[in-house]
Amino acid sequence: MLLLTLLLRSVGFYFFTSSIQNPESNNSYTAKLEQLKTIGRELAMGSQGGFGQSKEFLDLVKSIGEARSKSEEDRIVLHEIETLKRRINEPDIPKRKMKEYIIRLVYIEMLGHDASFGYIHAVKMTHDDSLLLKRTGYLAVTLFLNEDHDLIILIVNTIQKDLKSDNFLVVCAALNACCKLINEETIPAVIQQVVELLGHQKEAVRKKAVMALHSFHQRSPSSVNHLISNFRKKLSDNDPGVMGATLCPLYDLIAIDVNPYKDLVASFVNILKQVAERRLPKSYDYHQTPAPFIQIKLLKIMALLGSGDKKSSEQMYTVIGDIMRKSDTASNIGNAILFECVCCISSIQPSPKLLETAADAIAKFLKSDSHNLKYMGIDALGRLIRINPDIAEQHQLAVIDCLEDPDDTLKRKTFELLYKMTKSSNVEVIVDRMIDYMISINDSHYKTETASRCVELAEQFAPSNHWFIQTMNKVFQHAGDLVNPKVAHNLMRLIAEGFGEDDDAADSQLRSSAVESYLKIVDDPKLPSAFLQVICWVLGEYGTADGKYSASYISGKLCDVAEAHSSDDIIRAYAVTALMKVYCFEKSAGRKTSLLPECQLLLEELSASHSSDLQQRAYEFRAILDLDANAVENIMPLDASCEDIEIDKSLSFLDNYVHKSLEQGAEPYIPENERSGTLNISNIINRNPYEHPAHSLRFEAYEVPKLVVPTKLSPAVTYPTELVPVPEPSYQPTVSSGPVSDAGSGSGSTELRLRLDGVQKKWGKPAYSSAASSSTSNIDSQRTTVNGATQPDNVTSKSREPRQPHVEVSEEKQKLAASLFGGRTARPERKQSGSAAGHSKVSRTTNHGEDKAQPTTVTTAVQPPPPDLLDLGESSGAASSYSSTVDPFKQLEGLLDLSQDGHAVTTTTGPDLMSLYSGASTNGQNQNQNLNPLLNEKDNMNGAPNPSNRTASLTKGPSLKDALDKDALVRQMGVNPTSQNPNLFSDLLG
Amino acid sequence: MIRAVIVINDQGKPRLVKFYDYQPVEKQQEIIRNVYGVLCSRAENVSNFVQDSTFGPDTRLVYKTFATLFFIVIFDDSENELAILDLMQVFVETLDKCFGNVCELDIVFNFNKVHTILDEIILGGQVVEMSSSEVVKALDDITRLQKNPNSIVRVPKSISGWQGR
Secondary structure: OOHHHHHHHHHHHHHHHOOOHHHHHHHHHHHHHHHHHHHHHHHHHHHOOOOOOHHHHHHHHHHHHHOOOOHHHHHHHHHHHHHHHHOOOOOOOOOOOOHHHHHHHHHHHHHOOOOOHHHHHEEEHOOOOOHHHHHHHHHHHHHHOOOOOOHHHHHHHHHHHHHHHOOOOHHHHHHHHHHHHOOOOHHHHHHHHHHHHOOOOHHHHHHHHHHHHHHHHOOOOHHHHHOOHHHHHOOOOOOHHHHHHHHHHHHHHHHHHOOOHHHHHHHHHHHHHHHHHHOOOOHHOOOOOOHHHHHHHHHHHHHHHHOOHHHHHHHHHHHHHHHHHHOOOHHHHHHHHHHHHHHHHHHHHOOOOHHHHHHHHHHHHOOOOOHHHHHHHHHHHHOOOOOOOOOOHOOOHHHEEEEEOOOOHHHHHHHHHHHHHOOOOEEEEHHHHHHHHHHHOOOOOHHHHHHHHHHHHHHOOOOOHHHHHHHHHHHHHHOOOOOOOHHHHHHHHHHHOOOOOHHHHHHHHHHHHHHHHHHHHHOOOOOOHHHHHHHHHHHHHHHOOOOOHHHHHHHHHHHHHHOOOOHHHHHHHHHHHHHHHHHHHHHOOOOOOOOHHHHHHHHHHOOOOOOOHHHHHHHHHHHOOOOHHHHHHHHHHOOOOOOOOOOOOOOHHHHHHHHHHOOOOOOOOHHHOOOOOOOOHHHHHHHOOOOOOHHHHHHHHHHOOOOOHHHHHHHOOOOOOOOOOOOOOOOHHHHHHHHHHOOOOHHHHHHHHHHHHHHHHHHHHOOOOOOHHHHHHEEEEEEEEHHHHHOOOOHHHHHHHHHHHHOOOOOOHHHHHHHHOOOOOOOOOOOOOOOOOHHHHHHHHHHHHHHOOOOOHHHHHHOOOOOOOOOOOOOOHHOOOOOOOOHHHHOOOOOHHHHHHEEEEEEEEHHHHHHHHHHHHHHHHOOOOOOOOHHHHHOOOOOOOOOOHHHHHHHOOOHHHHHHHHHHHHHHOOOOOOOOOHOOOOHHOO | EEEEEEEEOOOOEEEEEOOOOOOOOHHHHHHHHHHHHHHHHHOOOOEEEEEOOOOOOOOOOEEEOOOOEEEEEEEEEOOOOHHHHHHHHHHHHHHHHHHHHOOHHHHHHHHHHHHHHHHHHHOOOOOOOHHHHHHHHHHHHHHHHHHHHOOOOOOOOHHHHOOOO
């Protein structure tokens, strides 16, 4: 932005001397003049295509560029809006002027201001005969309007007309607009023409027609269903571009339902083979890779088709193998295809040979220096371990490196991987790491996700009760407000029910450790509400169960909680009920009971609480105080939270009473729906007042002046309120206000009730969460079987082990690796007793794993120089040859004083810089010589240490020395080091 | 499917904004602000990918810096991150071919042309063209037709005219 500002300032200075006087421009007048020539050239180039803009627009951009604050920018834009509002409605505006207004509107809206006043003019512009104006119009409407906007109806006609045009560019423009603007209702108006265009002689038109049809299918599958066969037909189009476009809709269709497309497997394989064998015209190559997007789409489609289908998968093996063998791992796009192959392999029926190739590819990704490739490697690893859980072991160190990487994206991806490979042997390490990470991040969305994953893993694999309770405590303490309330309820349930085994000792141990840990943290004032509820409940239910803590101690703590959270009624309610339970258990156990004075005080306070719920609890407690031990035991039985409470829905215990009353002459009960005599008021209110016959009388009486209205009512009311007043806006307000006033005296309350109605329905539904803990058991058993079924691969991973030692790793990492990947003990089947066979297999693997992990640790730890040192040496050696991915001038800004602007200026900076950079890139062993080396530098690809990386690291931090070095070098090259060099992109793009 | 293509400069000012599902203006601004915030917090020398929850749980964001500009593409899991990275490269290469040493100013002043280029590459959220020379060819077709005398008179030689060159 600074660049732009400065440029514009100088332009402003030159052309509009009176308007701008800023100090910088006075200081370096000559330099500016030189600069201006460059700018002029630059801008002239920019307007080559006939898209030149007027001075006014330039001024607007300039002043916005100079705005020093958001409010100043807003002021400028608002002023511009005022100007445009006035001008755009003037009569007889020349068309090219109008075009520019429209473009200014687009610009305004891009900056976040409302330009809706001009939409109609954009719509009008689409009617124009000139292609330029028409395209501008279409561009503006596609950016302004959504498919349900009222103005769309005015465009449909134009689109229809343009689709018939004999100028294919007009047709293309219309098809572009179709993709964005046609909604379900208007599809029938154009669909016939679009389908006809599938046979147009120009491939560009066919391609766009396919995409338009695809977008119709996305909007409303039902209205295009009868035309789906067209996609299949277009798959055999002569033009590869059209065929490639067809893959997009086919991919979506296949993702919805695979079965109807199984017959296409052979065709897809065949196409992919042809593409990979370079049978397509050269123009489809991208950096020597034939039609990469087509290949990727095909691989994605094949992954869907081959999933769980042996026959289809077998057809694919050869071609996938070929592609992987041929793939160009030096280029970005080659790796993209390689990655897609790995995804495909992990999705289709596994082939041992391909799995091995995939594992090799992943190894290459993970070993790469590029973060992008590491990311892809982790992603691919996560897919492949579903089939072969042992594969992660070879890459343990790489995974741990990624976990400690400063790149947050990579870290998250790695946590995802760890989540997938968690077992009971490594759950402690993984969950601890996840919790540490959870504490460190602020993004609430991701924090929530991490927290719930921690909870899930802890519930599933917890090695001990103590650890489980501790983990849950940590999660709640740090992310309690973000955790789904269900988790808290699950926790209560878990503590109450135990882990589902019939082992009472373990259950009571779990409870004791919960009570103990809760008593330790309960005084923390920052605990989230949901967690405190759990604590109160557990303390009430089990606080005194093991006899370790006295009732008065527990009661005291509970009173403290109630006192500390006096504003949270729910916590207080939990606390009072817990107090009541503690008291009852004591009493029914026959121990001497007396209420603590603070408890007494609390009760008194709550009896006068503004919350009726709290009041009721307090009164109930008081009532219980007077009962004898026997009654109390019936009311609050010990440890009965899991017992079902039987509810007598028919109220049979009242039968006697009812009988007696009837005999004494009472009226029999009439169910509510049978009471016809009384007018059912709630019914009337619930219904839409416009439709209800009971209101019709009144309706008509008030309606006399405008009889037409009632028939139009319902459609009119459904219009969105931000309707742009087009043809008949004048009676819009009367229509909407009509029914309200017509409803007469009841109208106000009707509206109010209507709203309440929805709320009530919500409340009315029973909102009990179903048992979530049972769902986890499925995953558990699934994993066990997968784990057990992949014995053979152990051998391969073992043989690969010796290759690793030349990676030196710190001891800490080693330990971590060993704990993450090493000991693979069998999962103790905490919740489910099933799959005993899989179980025994797993435990055999375990021993293997431990044996293996040990040697690795030893050999690698011995290796001298730590990797960091090595890296440093390398980078400092090559640091002198750097390329400028980051504009070097920009970094100098702070250091340069203005006097330097006076230095000799060379405007031909481009070529000089370029030659230097291309030299640098060869020094840096950049292997992709066939590609434009400059473009290439930015994708810091695999293996070879990339010069651009180093530059970037140099630029970090305000190192004076580096900056001066750079300055000197830049001078040697004869470049004027100002921040105003407009030829920025020549640095990047030759 | 690609959900959005955004170009912002290093100050967070939008230079090109294209959403493939309609988003109200306020929502667009919010997304741009969030994206800018995320990008600013990224260290240098890290991956070009960000997991992003703007459009649901599975959307990802790929960005690439060219001089003063961030090019950003937001998409869902039906696309490949690395390929999208190259797609951006194609886009910028094309811009470069069309404008000759493209810079931020070109994009500001010619954003309708930039949109045209983008429309040739991505249509309805799907990648339809990967070859910058093909895009340039299509663009030339359009330009030639627009230069045709029956269409409107072009704006006078703009800045270069004022420059007196």
